Amino acid sequence: MRKNPYWSDSIDRMQSAAIDGEDFALPEFSEPRIYSRRTFMKLTGLAASGLVLGFARTDAANSATSEANSFPLAYIQISRDGKIILYAKDPEIGQGIKTALPMIIAEELDADWQSVEVVEAPTNKTLYGRQSAGGSRSVRRNWNELRHVGALARTMLTQVAANNWQVNINECTTHKSVVTHSLSGRQFTYAELAEDAAKLSIPEKSSIKLKSTSQYQLLGSRKSGVDNLQLVTGKPMFGIDQKIPGMLYAVYEKCPARGGRVKSANLEDIRTMPGVTDVIVMPGRDNPFGPLPGVVIVAKSTWQALAAKRKLSVQWDETDAAKDSWSSAVAQAQKLAHTPGKQTIAEQGNVDKPLSEDTRVDAFYHYAFVAHAQMEPENCTAWFKGDSIELWVPTQTPQWGRETVAELLSLDTAKVFVNQVRAGGAFGRRLFNDYMLEAAAISKRIAAPVQLVWTREDSMNQDYCRLGGFHQLSGSVDKEGKLSAWQNHFITFTHDGKKPPRAGGLKENEFPHPMINNLKLTQTMLPWDTPSGLWRAPSSNVLAFVIQSFIHELAVAAKRDHLDFLLELLGRPRWLEPGNPEILHTGRAIKVIKEVTEKAGWGKPLPKGHGLGLAFHFSHAGHVAEVAHVSVTEDKVLTVHRVTVVADVGPVINLSGAENQCEGSVVDGLSTMLGLEATFEAGRIAQTNFHQYPILRLPHTPEIDVHFIDSDYPPSGLGEPALPPLAPAVGNAIFAATGERVRTLPISKEGFRV
Amino acid sequence: MLKLEVNERIYNFDLEDTHSPLLWVLRDQLGLVGTKFGCGMGQCGACTVHLNGAPVRSCSLPTSAAVGQAITTIEGLSREGQLHPLQQAWVELDVPQCGYCQAGQLMSAAFLLSNTPSPTDEDIDNAMVGNLCRCGTYKRIRKAIHQAADTISKEGQ
Numbered sequence: 001m002r003k004n005p006y007w008s009d010s011i012d013r014m015q016s017a018a019i020d021g022e023d024f025a026l027p028e029f030s031e032p033r034i035y036s037r038r039t040f041m042k043l044t045g046l047a048a049s050g051l052v053l054g055f056a057r058t059d060a061a062n063s064a065t066s067e068a069n070s071f072p073l074a075y076i077q078i079s080r081d082g083k084i085i086l087y088a089k090d091p092e093i094g095q096g097i098k099t100a101l102p103m104i105i106a107e108e109l110d111a112d113w114q115s116v117e118v119v120e121a122p123t124n125k126t127l128y129g130r131q132s133a134g135g136s137r138s139v140r141r142n143w144n145e146l147r148h149v150g151a152l153a154r155t156m157l158t159q160v161a162a163n164n165w166q167v168n169i170n171e172c173t174t175h176k177s178v179v180t181h182s183l184s185g186r187q188f189t190y191a192e193l194a195e196d197a198a199k200l201s202i203p204e205k206s207s208i209k210l211k212s213t214s215q216y217q218l219l220g221s222r223k224s225g226v227d228n229l230q231l232v233t234g235k236p237m238f239g240i241d242q243k244i245p246g247m248l249y250a251v252y253e254k255c256p257a258r259g260g261r262v263k264s265a266n267l268e269d270i271r272t273m274p275g276v277t278d279v280i281v282m283p284g285r286d287n288p289f290g291p292l293p294g295v296v297i298v299a300k301s302t303w304q305a306l307a308a309k310r311k312l313s314v315q316w317d318e319t320d321a322a323k324d325s326w327s328s329a330v331a332q333a334q335k336l337a338h339t340p341g342k343q344t345i346a347e348q349g350n351v352d353k354p355l356s357e358d359t360r361v362d363a364f365y366h367y368a369f370v371a372h373a374q375m376e377p378e379n380c381t382a383w384f385k386g387d388s389i390e391l392w393v394p395t396q397t398p399q400w401g402r403e404t405v406a407e408l409l410s411l412d413t414a415k416v417f418v419n420q421v422r423a424g425g426a427f428g429r430r431l432f433n434d435y436m437l438e439a440a441a442i443s444k445r446i447a448a449p450v451q452l453v454w455t456r457e458d459s460m461n462q463d464y465c466r467l468g469g470f471h472q473l474s475g476s477v478d479k480e481g482k483l484s485a486w487q488n489h490f491i492t493f494t495h496d497g498k499k500p501p502r503a504g505g506l507k508e509n510e511f512p513h514p515m516i517n518n519l520k521l522t523q524t525m526l527p528w529d530t531p532s533g534l535w536r537a538p539s540s541n542v543l544a545f546v547i548q549s550f551i552h553e554l555a556v557a558a559k560r561d562h563l564d565f566l567l568e569l570l571g572r573p574r575w576l577e578p579g580n581p582e583i584l585h586t587g588r589a590i591k592v593i594k595e596v597t598e599k600a601g602w603g604k605p606l607p608k609g610h611g612l613g614l615a616f617h618f619s620h621a622g623h624v625a626e627v628a629h630v631s632v633t634e635d636k637v638l639t640v641h642r643v644t645v646v647a648d649v650g651p652v653i654n655l656s657g658a659e660n661q662c663e664g665s666v667v668d669g670l671s672t673m674l675g676l677e678a679t680f681e682a683g684r685i686a687q688t689n690f691h692q693y694p695i696l697r698l699p700h701t702p703e704i705d706v707h708f709i710d711s712d713y714p715p716s717g718l719g720e721p722a723l724p725p726l727a728p729a730v731g732n733a734i735f736a737a738t739g740e741r742v743r744t745l746p747i748s749k750e751g752f753r754v
Numbered sequence: 755m756l757k758l759e760v761n762e763r764i765y766n767f768d769l770e771d772t773h774s775p776l777l778w779v780l781r782d783q784l785g786l787v788g789t790k791f792g793c794g795m796g797q798c799g800a801c802t803v804h805l806n807g808a809p810v811r812s813c814s815l816p817t818s819a820a821v822g823q824a825i826t827t828i829e830g831l832s833r834e835g836q837l838h839p840l841q842q843a844w845v846e847l848d849v850p851q852c853g854y855c856q857a858g859q860l861m862s863a864a865f866l867l868s869n870t871p872s873p874t875d876e877d878i879d880n881a882m883v884g885n886l887c888r889c890g891t892y893k894r895i896r897k898a899i900h901q902a903a904d905t906i907s908k909e910g911q
Contacts, residue, residue, distance in 0.1 A: 094852025094889050224848040231853035232841040232860060234788015234828030241787040249782070274770045303778035306794075307771065375792055375800060375854040375888045424790070424854025425888050456793040656848040660891065664851055667890025690797035690886065699879035701892035 018431035078194040087121040093426035095719040096657030108150025112176035123398040123418035136620035136717030222656035239394035242381040244449040254294035257683030260321035265314040275304030288531040290434030322529035322683035337472035341489040341522025346508040349518035354484035358476035367745035368677030376424020380439035383449035388415040394423030401433035428534040464533025481558035485518040493528035503538035537720035540619035544724030548615040581621040592625040596646035600627035613733025615725040622721030628729040640702040650715035661718040669726025671696030761830025777812040788828035799885030802858040828857035839905040843898035851889035
């Protein structure tokens with residue numbers, strides 16, 4: 001095994017850094033502070049009348065850093081004019097978190113949602129703890145903290161009212177930003193109480209009463225996204241929309257094979273092109289996450305920069321560059337498939353006996369690399385100001401970005417200001433901040449504010465793709481039709497020769513492994529130099545396809561109904577590791593599976609050429625089952641008529657947003673399984689733009705029914721878990737309709753089309 | 755000096771390169787950033803604007819070709835502070851996820867309704883096939899177009 005000599009940093013380590021380090025603990029809160037209108041405006045840049053009430057984390061209040069003191073109004077501001085500002089702490093990337101998190105506060109606060117204004121929080125670890133969008137974790141991470149914040153403020157406002165009326169606080173109720181004394185009917189608005197509430201001490205945690213799920217009025221209702229009006233009227237919302245007076249525009253040409261360096265380029269020709277102000281050869285640094293070596297063109301408009309980039313001709317030194325080839329990886333994997341596998345991941349019982357004596361099924365599954373292809377290309381606006389830098393960047397990891405910019409420019413983190421802006425999609429691409437580092441480096445170099453924009457072609461060839469992979473599966477079913485053995489030789493990739501990157505692994509505890517008495521999981525790794533990344537529902541998005549399809553294959557071999565076979569495999573209802581939300585709960589699984597088959601009419605008679613397919617997958621703390629209804633013509637034209645989704649993610653925060661995420665996951669899952677692949681030759685991704693990367697279009701969208709289980713487990717996120725079951729549900733439906741098994745993603749490789 | 759009519763307003767400005775696609779003139783020179791850059795080759799529809807009422811891909815349209823024509827962008831879809839019924843339906847049905855493609859979607863849908871006030875699903879398929887949504891909000895887009903069509907027909911009665 002070799003290691004690309006160019007990379008000093010471990011890709012595996014960076015992948016883990018992007019999504020690890022979660023803090024689910026509830027922090028202590030500081031005493032509230034009151035600010036004059038003038039101070040408030042100075043701190044926040046927002047207009048407000050009267051006084052405001054704000055809470056921060058205790059560690060922020062105690063901190064002597066200027067950072068904590070410069071922005072202490074962490075979550076809630078209630079001003080005298082009745083406006084309630086709630087800060088949305090985590091990045092909005094299309095998952096609806098800018099609406100969902102403030103809804104949690106507003107529920108416990110009993111704020112009138114109509115008068116709530118939501119503002120994107122600044123990037124500040126001291127004030128907000130971890131701020132990131134990844135792993136569908138934002139709701140889980142913030143659930144306790146935000147409920148407490150809301151309840152704390154509600155309690156203090158109520159206390160002021162009770163003191164004023166000289167009654168017991170228990171006689172007071174709150175509703176839509178008003179405190180009412182039940183017996184006398186007297187009322188105060190929150191606006192009238194805010195100033196005095198801010199003078200109270202923080203009450204004991206034990207005196208704070210959180211609502212029970214049944215008391216929720218706002219949570220679980222359908223709310224339109226807080227930015228929707230601005231979005232549909234074309235207001236500047238996104239990273240690429242930022243404008244700074246005097247700002248220049250930059251593009252960045254890098255070697256299409258990762259790790260290549262600039263040998264020579266027609267720099268002089270480019271310098272004379274209209275509007276071009278700077279042409280810079282960037283040495284880059286020895287890190288797969290940027291900034292990479294390349295040629296930067298700075299111009300007075302985006303178009304001038306783009307036009308110059310078209311004329312740019314760079315000769316690359318590819319000595320250390322990636323030489324990856326997908327076709328050669330496929331050929332190697334096919335050869336390796338029937339070998340035992342170099343490493344053992346897990347072994348239980350003995351697979352050999354049942355595999356030789358029982359009814360046996362062998363299957364080779366494989367799936368391609370895919371690109372993120374989020375609609376808004378990578379961009380970042382950076383303004384280096386000598387001893388500090390301010391950035392506007394669509395990112396999933398603003399804090400990590402902030403720290404890496406500080407490190408790159410040798411600045412104190414406190415001197416790096418990262419403005420969160422709406423991201424035009426992310427899907428895992430924006431966990432890495434290479435484009436942010438690039439913009440920071442350029443702004444420092446030219447000593448001017450600059451907006452770096454990538455082209456679609458840059459976005460494709462500089463992506464951190466989802467890894468492809470291969471599974472040689474063998475399974476058996478005994479005379480009673482029960483699963484008797486499961487063997488998987490997983491052929492994956494490695495960047496460091498030691499282990500697969502995070503999203504390229506196969507876990508021992510992945511369903512159904514823990515349920516199988518005779519189990520053998522082995523692994524062989526192929527070297528891969530181009531850094532891979534994390535793509536919506538990492539590893540789950542492919543493992544669900546392989547595993548849930550193969551379970552169906554075994555059910556068919558056993559001549560059993562897929563539903564019965566799957567339920568039998570799950571066994572009795574139990575939490576495999578009680579209390580751990582990362583671990584499968586078979587009871588919740590059984591419930592979503594039963595519910596989805598009921599809703600979809602499992603077993604109903606269908607016309608010839610039609611079929612229903614079922615799949616379940618547990619990931620990101622979410623239990624999701626889906627049934628697809630498809631039809632297939634003789635020449636393999638596939639129509640997906642309807643997909644039914646049932647999810648158990650605990651109490652739903654914003655029903656509209658939750659349904660939207662499930663609908664989007666179905667479309668994304670279908671789009672990806674149908675025709676998306678990023679193929680590599682000589683280290684280059686062949687697909688350059690949407691004409692070669694056919695994202696699903698509106699006419700092929702199925703009907704989608706989404707249902708949620710009313711459950712009392714702590715809520716979890718929905719950005720990802722509804723995606724993995726889609727591909728196997730459709731694949732199993734194709735089998736039901738045609739008798740043909742799909743084992744390759746995208747299925748266009750097997751001749752299917754829409 | 756170049757003269758463009760955008761959203762019923764006349765803009766006079768200098769442009770070194772009149773081949774510059776309209777998209778970048780709208781965004782960088784006129785500050786109308788609602789129209790989005792997605793692919794640069796007319797594949798995704800994020801940059802859709804109206805030229806004399808018909809949808810065009812502004813990323814591939816030389817600005818010189820737009821001179822003397824009436825250009826409408828997403829910023830001009832609502833008139834006199836009144837949201838277009840499509841914009842209203844988009845908000846009511848919570849269509850956007852990331853929202854980046856939605857300006858282009860709305861412009862394509864607005865053209866559809868201007869010609870076909872009561873579109874069938876097939877009409878919607880044909881009108882919207884050129885606009886990608888990577889988040890997959892298509893189901894809601896279809897529903898919102900139908901809802902806006904209903905609103906318009908009720909207003910007309």
